[in-house]
Amino acid sequence: MLNLQLPLARHCAFIKLRLVILRVPVHGLLTIDLQCCEGDNILLNALEKKLRSLLHGNIKRVKRLPALIRGAAVDRYWPTADGRLVEYDIDRVVYDEDSAYQNIKIMHSQQFGNILILNGDVNLSESDLPYTQAIMGRGKENYAGKEVLILGGGDGGILSEAVKLKPKMITMVLVEDCVPVLKKYVEEGKTFDYVINDLTAVPISTAPEEDSTWEFLQLILDLSIKVLRPTGKYFTQGNCANLTEALALYEEQLGRLSCPVDFSKEVVCVPSYMELT
Amino acid sequence: MLNLQLPLARHCAFIKLRLVILRVPVHGLLTIDLQCCEGDNILLNALEKKLRSLLHGNIKRVKRLPALIRGAAVDRYWPTADGRLVEYDIDRVVYDEDSAYQNIKIMHSQQFGNILILNGDVNLSESDLPYTQAIMGRGKENYAGKEVLILGGGDGGILSEAVKLKPKMITMVLVEDCVPVLKKYVEEGKTFDYVINDLTAVPISTAPEEDSTWEFLQLILDLSIKVLRPTGKYFTQGNCANLTEALALYEEQLGRLSCPVDFSKEVVCVPSYMELT
Structure with a gap:
């Protein structure tokens, strides 16, 4: 999963389009991705209901993940040292510059205070x-x-x-x-x-x-x-x-x-x- | 994002197929999803390199998220009370049954010990x-x-x-x-x-x-x-x-x-x- 943000973003009006990808990557697993510009739980609810009915409730497990926000002004996803995906409660970007050595970000989290992020790695926070x-x-x-x-x-x-x-x-x-x-x-x-x-x-x-x-x-x-x-x-x-x-x-x-x-x-x-x- | 697991999963050989979805949902944002049966960072590296070259490095931000594992025997994604996506270091399912009232799961985490999950909500752990x-x-x-x-x-x-x-x-x-x-x-x-x-x-x-x-x-x-x-x-x-x-x-x-x-x-x-x- 990769996001690239191009310098155009600020100058264009948002076009609201939904994209639904329904896939059976291996037998017995059905994945559905709903991509949209805003949260759209109603559509996912309807899809899940329809599938339950079509499959006669013959489903072992259903898992829905919170929407992944891509391309937002504030990026809240910073993996842990052991590579786990974590969404931080980051509410603003305090600083974001490239030095001669690395990219330096300071992001503010309600829980942890200011977080220093160097080249995408969480370095140290006010809580630490x-x-x-x-x-x-x-x-x-x-x-x-x-x-x-x-x-x-x-x-x-x-x-x-x-x-x-x-x-x-x-x-x-x-x-x-x-x-x-x-x-x-x-x-x-x-x-x-x-x-x-x-x-x-x-x-x-x-x-x-x-x-x-x-x-x-x-x-x-x-x-x-x-x-x-x-x-x-x-x-x-x-x-x-x-x-x-x-x-x-x-x-x-x-x-x-x-x-x-x-x-x-x-x-x-x-x-x-x-x-x- | 929704996963449904059907009872077939255990009986069929895995078919290894990749699916790459490249999308421009709003002007200035390009999203790439790589869906595959195993981690595939080499392909994402090559894609990112190619795009950097095609776009002449004219990119404001690149963000790559750790692979989301869907349909695995152990589900590691349990959102926080404030709806943030978090991947726990869960390594095994200790118990998973439906009672007359609710679904009861006990999952083991290396950090938190056994975690009680009721109807998908993290309830209490040995660490708590x-x-x-x-x-x-x-x-x-x-x-x-x-x-x-x-x-x-x-x-x-x-x-x-x-x-x-x-x-x-x-x-x-x-x-x-x-x-x-x-x-x-x-x-x-x-x-x-x-x-x-x-x-x-x-x-x-x-x-x-x-x-x-x-x-x-x-x-x-x-x-x-x-x-x-x-x-x-x-x-x-x-x-x-x-x-x-x-x-x-x-x-x-x-x-x-x-x-x-x-x-x-x-x-x-x-x-x-x-x-x-």
Whole structure:
């Protein structure tokens, strides 16, 4: 299912046409699509009634889905990390621009507040303080007077919480700059008390197309450990709480590092990711 | 969008056919539906690439939705109370039967545990203790030695929590029996320390088709207050946290009762309703 919106939309009057597609894609399954410019439950009701009568009620299951709204000014469909279709209660677009790196959207949801969406992925919302608290050690760490390195974190959530804890210095590095900057720090012998990796989620599989992400994650981890003081701590996230397979793969990777590492983990659920909290 | 599943499904081999529907429902919007028996992102990628080239990249927005799975053994689409389309992470059907009153489904979700679905509405899940605690007064009430009347509550959540609190007697009444049973109690002068109304949600509007629900709710409320001891308390729910309009309408109704009532409210979010917690 694909929608393309062309620049004409605003200049033309809407033409109200209905299209009904009735199909038997496999024996025993009948699908009906009603496409129209406005909700049209009356027609679907009549169709269902007629089919029930024609088929003498010989139907195992009927399922009707809420209308999918396509081409609307506000797009409410943003899939979850595990690829499920979810309609958010988004009521307005706050910001929508292409930067040199990516498409940046801020959408407002009644439940979650402003949601940052980067290249179509739900990134972080005003509701998601549990995420930020977890990736900073959940209030058990003393950041006062410390040197903190944030990798990524462009939504500003970690920065906003970290400054409250009076560290000596916070350094934030864009995802695109991470590798060269970290390499420079290694050369210079620059070290940090905390490295917080808020870059990308761990891949869901080790399939070939995911390999580059694993390589990137390993490279960042390797460099991070080199810039970490002996008493320092490295914090990162894995993937969404439901993707237990991805999280297990990550733990496997930790066992394969050049230096042995000890780690602990905590599961928190992110409200705007539609996870159970 | 409607699916009908006929009893043939299990007996026939699947026929793999693709159907692509390309449509310009209004000027400036082009929609493409790809219907197939298995995921087919390669074809959608090729279509999108071709269209970008044909339209010289003159496209404002492209949106691709995850495949909607129709006619599957496990149905994962259960709309929220405010009518949004949501795909749950349901992995198996635990129970699916028609009772004399309604269709009863228990579906298992990795996040929410077992979910009770009555006539297609998500009712309560194993994750939803906050709902049950809230409708019982959130631990601030002393049920020991008290007489408790539960109206509805067929999922057993309230009953399960109430018995732990050692009341003298818990009476549960089916929604269908509520009016005659309450009327009988009023006649007999039978009273309760707690009446917990776990029947239906308040309507979203006062439109004609919703009137019967409002009348039912008012009748139940009126009868409940008559069987309540002077020191008694009446607990109920309104509707989902997002439906602020429905909740405001309910408060309006409380001002119209024959006897003046005082009330307090608390908002809790129900995990399996995909509400923010």
